[in-house]
Amino acid sequence: MPPFRIVIVGGGIAGFTAAIALRGPNRQITVLEQSRLNKEIGALISLQPNASRIVETTWGLKKELKAAQEIVDEGFRVYNTDGVLVNSVPLKTKTEFGADRLCFHRRDLHDQFKKAATSPDREGEPVTVRVASRVVDCSPLDGTVTLEGGEVVTGDLIIAADGIHSVIRKHVLQEEPSPLPTGHSAYRLMIPSETLENEVPEFCSKINPREPFTSMMVAQNCRLIMGPGRQGEVYGITALVPDEQMNEDPGAKQSWVSEGDLNKMLQTFSEFPTWVTNVFKHSADLGLWQLRDLDPLKKWHRGRVITIGDAAHAMLPTQGQGASQAIEDAEALGAFFEGISEAPSVEALSEILENIFQARYARVSLIQAYSREAAKPAAAKKTVTLRPDEFMKFNCMYRGAKAWSNEQIPVSA
Ligand SMILES: Cc1cc2nc3c(=O)[nH]c(=O)nc-3n(C[C@H](O)[C@H](O)[C@H](O)COP(=O)(O)OP(=O)(O)OC[C@H]3O[C@@H](n4cnc5c(N)ncnc54)[C@H](O)[C@@H]3O)c2cc1C
Incomplete structure (x- = not known):
């Protein structure tokens, strides 16, 4: 029997977790990644309980998460600009819902997912990863993608996991939706905790960078979200700024790897005390x-192609759900293709892909909307009325795409 050929475009969190979920007998999986996967981005990434449960339990990757130096987040702490703790919300998702919120250095988590996808020890053939393989075109009905150098790669199933600026999405939608500016920009910093202890002791006397908490501070509509990574060895900061308060070149910074200017950042955060800005x-x-982010798309699949992760539903990082929703997509692929080891006809494939869309769409769209609203000032009019505790419950109750779709009302696109 010829193998079921699966081509995944994009070797990010969505791409590699889809590869993990889809490994199985008689499946030949190839990941095409444009970069060389050798650049370390200084950023933390979190798995919310809905995703950590999938990774640990459905895929059995507990050991890999440990190897990625997971930190179990014990709760949220809000400080005022004097460094006084004004609110503390403990996270008890493990006892209430059976899974933790986990924080990682992005590189460590990504490396472990890649390792699991390519490991000879899991079911099915190890996944082939082709780096420096940029896809420039796609024909969903033929099941082909074309690489920059002209090579055409054919798949029985093509998964577009190529991120917010996806090149494949327009071939699925037959129109080009643009990712929308959200009115906010973010600086991203990563500092060794030892450096903070030696160079900025005043900060460490108020906020211990090694403690497993997510800390927040707000002033002048600017927001700092901070937390430890690598077992407390590094401290990550995301600094959210409304675009109109931003002193950098407007519109120029659209890539994950763009550099900010320290002096301009200090100007923007001039309302924050020096024990923070230092x-x-x-x-x-x-x-x-x-x-x-994106408005919810009209559809995610066409012919032999389905979009997942940021390519399908890029969202703001305010709920830390970007990677977790990509992982839910990957689990859905694994569940709906379970037991299929022969390449499906295009009709049979369409039916499976539509089932995945139906199972995932309403939930992801709500999380997208909630993430968007969380960036608005507290007084702004909200269209999603879930309270934070209700939202947490909504996340944590997730038990996989099939169970979820059995409980939900189908969507009409
Ligand atoms: C470098 C980086 C830093 C990030 N930092 C943060 C952060 O600090 N906070 C946050 O909330 N989210 C961040 N994200 C987004 C977050 O990781 C995603 O929301 C989540 O992981 C889902 O990812 P994804 O795999 O769908 O997309 P991505 O993580 O964007 O991965 C897409 C992958 O596809 C590859 N690719 C793109 N186009 C092509 C092509 N034409 N051909 C072949 N390969 C292609 C890209 O190189 C990339 O590896 C970051 C993403 C990246 C790539």
Whole structure:
């Protein structure tokens, strides 16, 4: 029997977790990634309980999460600009819902997912990863993608996991939706905790960078979201700024790897006390990106292609759900293709892909909307009325795409 050929475009969190979920007998999986996967981005990433349960339990990757130096987040702490703790919300999702919120250095988590996808020890053939393989075109009905150099790669199933600026999405939708500026930009910093202890002791006397908490501070509509990574060895900061308060070049920073300017950042955060802003001077690099998201798309699949992850539903990082929703998509692929080891006809494939869309769409669209609203000022009019505790419950009750779709009402696109 010829193998069921699966081509995944994009070797990010969505791409590699889809590869993990889809490994199985008689399946030949190839990941095409445009980069060389060798650049370390100084950023933390979190798995919310809905995703950590899938990774640990459905895929059995507990050991890999440990190897990625997971930190179990014990709760949220809100400080005022004097460094006084004004609110503390403990996270008890493990006891209430059976899974933790986990924080990682992005590189460590990504490396472990890649390792699991390519490991000879899991079911099915190890996944083939082709780096420096940029896809420039796609024909959904033929099941082909074309690489920059002209090579055409054929798949029985093509998964577009190529991120917010997806090149494949327009071939699925037959129109080009643009990621929307959200009115916010974010700086991203990562500093060794030891450097903070030596160079900015005043900060550490108020906020211990090694403690497993997510800390927040707000002033002048600017928001700092901070937390530890690598077992407390590094401290990550995301600094959210409304675009109109931003002193950098508007519109220029759209990539995950754009550099910010420290002096301009200090100007923007001039309302923050020096015991905080002195921290900014110690980050080896200063990432800056304009936050964009997508309105829910009309469809996710066409012919032999389905979009997943940020390509299908890029969202703001305010709920830390970007990677977790990509993982839910990957689980859905695994569940709906379970037991299929022969390449399906295009009709049979369409039916499976539509079932995945139906199972995932309403839930992801709500999380997208909630993430968007959370970036608005507290007084702004909200269209999603879930309270934070209700939202947490909504996340944590998730038990996989099939169980979820059995409980939900189908959507009409
Ligand atoms: C470098 C980086 C830093 C990030 N930092 C943060 C952060 O600090 N906070 C946050 O909330 N979210 C961040 N994200 C987004 C977050 O990781 C995603 O929401 C989530 O992981 C879902 O990812 P994804 O795999 O769908 O997309 P992505 O993580 O964007 O991965 C897409 C992958 O596809 C590859 N690719 C793109 N186009 C092509 C092509 N034409 N051909 C072949 N390969 C292609 C890209 O190189 C990338 O590896 C970041 C993403 C990246 C790539």
